[in-house]
Amino acid sequence: MVARLALAALFGSVVGLERERLLWAAGLRTHMLVCVGSCLIMLVSAFGFADVLGTEHVVLDPSRIAAQVVSGIGFLGAGTILLRGEVVKGLTTAASLWGVAAIGLAIGSGLYVPALATTALIVGILAGVKPFEERWRERMRAHTLRLTVRRGMMSIDTLQAATGERASRVRTFTVHPSDDPALDAVTVTFVRLSRTSVATIAAKLRAMPDVVAVAEE
Template structure:
């Protein structure tokens, strides 16, 4: 039997430890940002993916010399790619039209890939991917914060009749006045015979944009009953 299908205990242990370290680095960044999946979750995903990859390659070495044995290391490890989607979906939260947790779900998917790379001994790619992930999650997040430093976060509550296209019309109005919609929350309510919506916009606006003027434009939209801001 060829030595290519055999791995020493020391090499096996080192790959699992490296996977834990690389996954932990990404998980620590998520932990600092209070994400649904943090330090421990990312370590477990990375180490688990590495173990599955190791089993795929080296776990069936005793059968390699048997006749009519077809060996494909990709078959077990490929299931990680689809299986991690269920775990990632658990970190995504939806409230109305607001969706959060997508970045954490993506980081779990990347960490699973890092684990698979470590399991195959593809260390350079695993390390580079970890660095890129950390830069994307931490450094670019700081750059984005600096870019929005001169923009204040405001909340606008709008009561409007429930008609098709009203949400888009309101969002377009806010954007036209220089606002950047970050989150939207919609609640339905029935008063008398007319169905109405309570829409809460969380927006970023430059300091130079007069809020009073923006609110006046929103009030001028047909169907708007009430507008207030925080």
């Protein structure tokens, strides 16, 4: 039993180190504690009532205590989720806590190979998938160009001619007078375009004779 607890601490630390690397509040110690605690709960559930099993009319379900870990760990996960403006942060850390709780239960029940495989998978997902996720989010993020053009010389047709096949990626196109009566201020927002593609479009717009300035955001 002590060896199982130590193994749970080790596996929890592997996942916790990845979260600690990113300076999340739920880092190394939190993941270790969750994994060890889940392991102990599983041990209690499996072996803690052996002395009363032989008693007449006593029927025990060793899975009932362990089942409460799955729902009970939610309060820790909720504590790691934050809303910053319009962006939700901490969902991945909450999921990793839930995952190490499952690892602890598996080790407590003696399922060492599944626990090891799950630890490897979780670390691989947290560390290995993140670069692809960030690349995809960067591509899906909205990019805005702010143009200063000669009055009445920029229309949606003119913009479509400059953007070519990427015209379908224009989310918003607004034109309003600027402080200079001879100029218009134009705001164009693109979605599902990489920063490189937006920079290419900005270069084409700058080359147009009626465009005075282009600023990227």
